[in-house]
Amino acid sequence: MSLDKPDTPTERPAERPARQSRTGLTSTGVRKAAAKSNRSRAREFALQALYQHQVGRNDAASIDSFTRDLAGFHKADAAHYDALLHGCIEESAALDAVILPLLDRKMIEISPIEHGVMWIGAYEFKHCLDVPWRVVLNECIELAKEFGGTDGHKYVNAVLNGLAPTLRAAEVAADKVTGKAR
Template structure:
């Protein structure tokens, strides 16, 4: 096999695919009441998707669980950057994207800030409306600059 025909890895294992899956689970959680909603919602998505996306220890599960566990902290961070917008007024798609991207910036040291921002913008392009991308980008850029400067007790680069 020459270099032009390298074997591709399973696309279900890519972080982009797993991040999209995590977004879909987290978005659905906006509409599911109850304390056991995380496990039930995740299980429902497990039944509808490839096992590579949701296996124990998968990237998607770590994102979903991490966002859920740090929900209040993420909302607080987002609220402090969303001038004139209360969390309750931000559309479900945008708030879900913001929670996911801010989680990656704040709690995933192996994910560069630029990657978290770019992936958030890509999700906004796919799932949001025409204004979603700019709104998401503005907030994520501001959060990233503060993280780069050591706010939140961490510092990481773009």
């Protein structure tokens, strides 16, 4: 009889029971990403469209037609997407005029992604008063993190944080009084 082999067939280790799903966590304990809202998706598609406008110089109608055919567009808030795409393009000069004083470099040196994100932020500050300024700021930071350069979100944060008191003065002031804004 050999000492290294048992006389009985090898037993398999008992299989582990399936892990219980904990709300907000994956099976490995990592926090699940929150499902994106239809407005967040609209901002993503608008940013991609604004990039096409800036880099490819494509007109809004052809960009719009192309973007609506992309996978996942049906999950986006189409009305918000329309407002952002067409509004940012139509008001690009006015949006640049309010953004430019807050920049530490020439606009041409800003990446098209960060430029587009700043357009979206400035446009929403001006026209989407149903969206709190802090939500606009956070959404734009997340866009810059997802699509922009390594630290582009920090630059976008600084610029839009500087712009908010100008375009949403009463709302920012009220948040400072309640301690919600720094």
